[in-house]
Amino acid sequence: MNGQGAVIMPTLHGSRPDQATGLRQAMNPPALGPMSKVQVVAVSSGKGGVGKTNVVVNLAVASARQGRKVLVMDADLALGNVDIVLGVTPKYTIEDVLSGHQRLSQVLTPGPAGIHILPATSGGQEFSHLNYEQQLHLQSAFLQLPDPPDLLCIDCAAGISANVLYFSLVAHETLIVVTPDPSSLTDAYALVKILSTRYHLRSFRLLINRAKNVQEGKEVFRKFSLVTDRFLTLRLDYVGCIPLDDYIGMAVTQQRAVCDLYPRAPSSRAFHTLATHVHQWTGDPSWQGGFQLFGPAAMAATQTVMEG
Ligand SMILES: Nc1ncnc2c1ncn2[C@@H]1O[C@H](COP(=O)(O)OP(=O)(O)OP(=O)(O)O)[C@@H](O)[C@H]1O
Numbered sequence: 001m002n003g004q005g006a007v008i009m010p011t012l013h014g015s016r017p018d019q020a021t022g023l024r025q026a027m028n029p030p031a032l033g034p035m036s037k038v039q040v041v042a043v044s045s046g047k048g049g050v051g052k053t054n055v056v057v058n059l060a061v062a063s064a065r066q067g068r069k070v071l072v073m074d075a076d077l078a079l080g081n082v083d084i085v086l087g088v089t090p091k092y093t094i095e096d097v098l099s100g101h102q103r104l105s106q107v108l109t110p111g112p113a114g115i116h117i118l119p120a121t122s123g124g125q126e127f128s129h130l131n132y133e134q135q136l137h138l139q140s141a142f143l144q145l146p147d148p149p150d151l152l153c154i155d156c157a158a159g160i161s162a163n164v165l166y167f168s169l170v171a172h173e174t175l176i177v178v179t180p181d182p183s184s185l186t187d188a189y190a191l192v193k194i195l196s197t198r199y200h201l202r203s204f205r206l207l208i209n210r211a212k213n214v215q216e217g218k219e220v221f222r223k224f225s226l227v228t229d230r231f232l233t234l235r236l237d238y239v240g241c242i243p244l245d246d247y248i249g250m251a252v253t254q255q256r257a258v259c260d261l262y263p264r265a266p267s268s269r270a271f272h273t274l275a276t277h278v279h280q281w282t283g284d285p286s287w288q289g290g291f292q293l294f295g296p297a298a299m300a301a302t303q304t305v306m307e308g
């Protein structure tokens with residue numbers, strides 16, 4: 001790795017400076033129409049197994065129940081499991097899009113509550129680091145979607161690989177999932193640190209999963225933000241918490257989203273609150289959506305990671 005990405009990378013988040021605005025205008029001609037309204041939310045974590053996939057699929061189902069058109073992208077490109085968690089059998093995967101064999105619209109697989117899924121491969125190493133051409137190909141596939149969603153939820157792999165950084169950078173919102181487990185906090189700190197110091201990403205949202213109660217969620221946020229406030233220059237917003245809930249495991253076993261199978265479970269209620277918050281983020285007067293964020297700046301930044 002080298003530090004060049006930090007120099008060329010405009011912040012793609014929060015109070016975006018002129019460089020980012022220029023990039024958006026250049027890539028967002030009026031012809032994009034409804035495409036320019038898509039909200040892109042990346043769900044990341046440092047540590048694996050903290051609940052990202054469950055957050056993504058339940059945020060998607062809850063948002064769809066609230067009337068939004070939702071697309072879930074499984075961005076754990078080599079070891080994806082959104083299809084398994086939702087019990088769907090995709091005919092095609094992102095591999096078919098990236099190889100040019102299928103159009104994105106043909107690969108999208110229907111899921112519960114009317115959501116659609118862009119499935120990943122499982123076990124293939126080929127896409128664990130998207131190269132520049134593959135990133136361009138993906139960007140262009142999204143831009144050509146005839147019927148774009150309102151919300152694109154990206155389920156990232158754990159860790160700080162180039163793909164995780166890329167998808168975190170292209171999103172409007174980077175939602176970091178942690179649990180009260182201290183090692184999930186140290187790993188999340190490593191992710192936030194690299195995104196903020198190297199790529200100038202300045203705005204993050206923290207979601208506490210598996211919290212025993214609301215107090216524990218708030219306390220975890222307080223501890224984490226004490227450290228980020230002290231050592232990093234960024235804005236961290238508390239999104240809320242998802243309770244530790246046996247219904248999630250029961251739903252996973254039945255390959256259904258808990259929001260779908262047990263809508264009255266405590267976690268399902270929390271996911272509905274999360275979906276409401278996510279929708280409200282688009283109410284900010286300065287908010288601009290669009291797939292145009294899959295742009296050259298994020299690509300250049302993550303290529304720097306890969307070359308290093
Ligand atoms: N709030 C919760 N309460 C109880 N169990 C949970 C909760 N959230 C997640 N789990 C359980 O934790 C396990 C891991 O969840 P999940 O697969 O969503 O994590 P992940 O972060 O996507 O993992 P990976 O990093 O491997 O992609 C699942 O078996 C799920 O049932």
Ligand SMILES: [Mg+2]
Nearest residue numbers: 052053054076
């Ligand atoms: Mg996962």
